Amino acid sequence: MTEASFLPYDAATTDAADRLAEAARAIEALPRAKPSLLPALIEAQHVLGWLPRPAVERVAAWVRVPVSEVYATATAYSELRLERPDPLAWHICTGVACDLAGAEALLDSAPERARRIDCQFLCALAPVAVDPQERLHGRVTVDGLRDRIAATTTDAATEAHA
Numbered sequence: 001m002t003e004a005s006f007l008p009y010d011a012a013t014t015d016a017a018d019r020l021a022e023a024a025r026a027i028e029a030l031p032r033a034k035p036s037l038l039p040a041l042i043e044a045q046h047v048l049g050w051l052p053r054p055a056v057e058r059v060a061a062w063v064r065v066p067v068s069e070v071y072a073t074a075t076a077y078s079e080l081r082l083e084r085p086d087p088l089a090w091h092i093c094t095g096v097a098c099d100l101a102g103a104e105a106l107l108d109s110a111p112e113r114a115r116r117i118d119c120q121f122l123c124a125l126a127p128v129a130v131d132p133q134e135r136l137h138g139r140v141t142v143d144g145l146r147d148r149i150a151a152t153t154t155d156a157a158t159e160a161h162a
């Protein structure tokens with residue numbers, strides 16, 4: 001397993017056309033009207049893991065809106081991803097409770113792997129981190145985060161060479 005295979009869609013993979021076709025079927029299962037714009041984006045991201053340009057164009061064509069309007073909608077929702085996510089990234093909550101509990105120290109401790117996210121609604125467990133498999137971790141310490149990142153990076157490297 002390579003790092004890229006953590007994600008459903010990678011344009012460089014041999015099954016990229018199949019993934020896009022699957023996303024197109026999901027998009028086109030929705031009513032062909034503007035109110036389907038957001039559901040179509042959600043469906044496409046569900047299938048592909050993010051929203052590459054071909055998926056955005058497919059949504060625009062299906063719901064009959066300009067591509068620019070699709071991008072405007074996609075950028076308005078933090079849950080929608082227009083960039084291919086790092087399959088090994090950890091996300092650190094930077095909401096108020098997590099910020100007060102040391103989120104910046106966590107981000108500073110792993111600048112190559114840690115990304116910011118909004119409140120995950122587990123404020124009582126601050127600071128909160130989300131691992132690459134989207135599992136939530138509470139009361140994360142700098143040392144704990146470093147150990148977990150090292151473990152997930154080692155696991156991925158081992159799988160890549162298996």
Ligand code: FES
Pocket residue numbers: 093094095096097098099118119120121122123124126127128
């Ligand atoms: S502020 Fe981090 S979970 Fe709410």
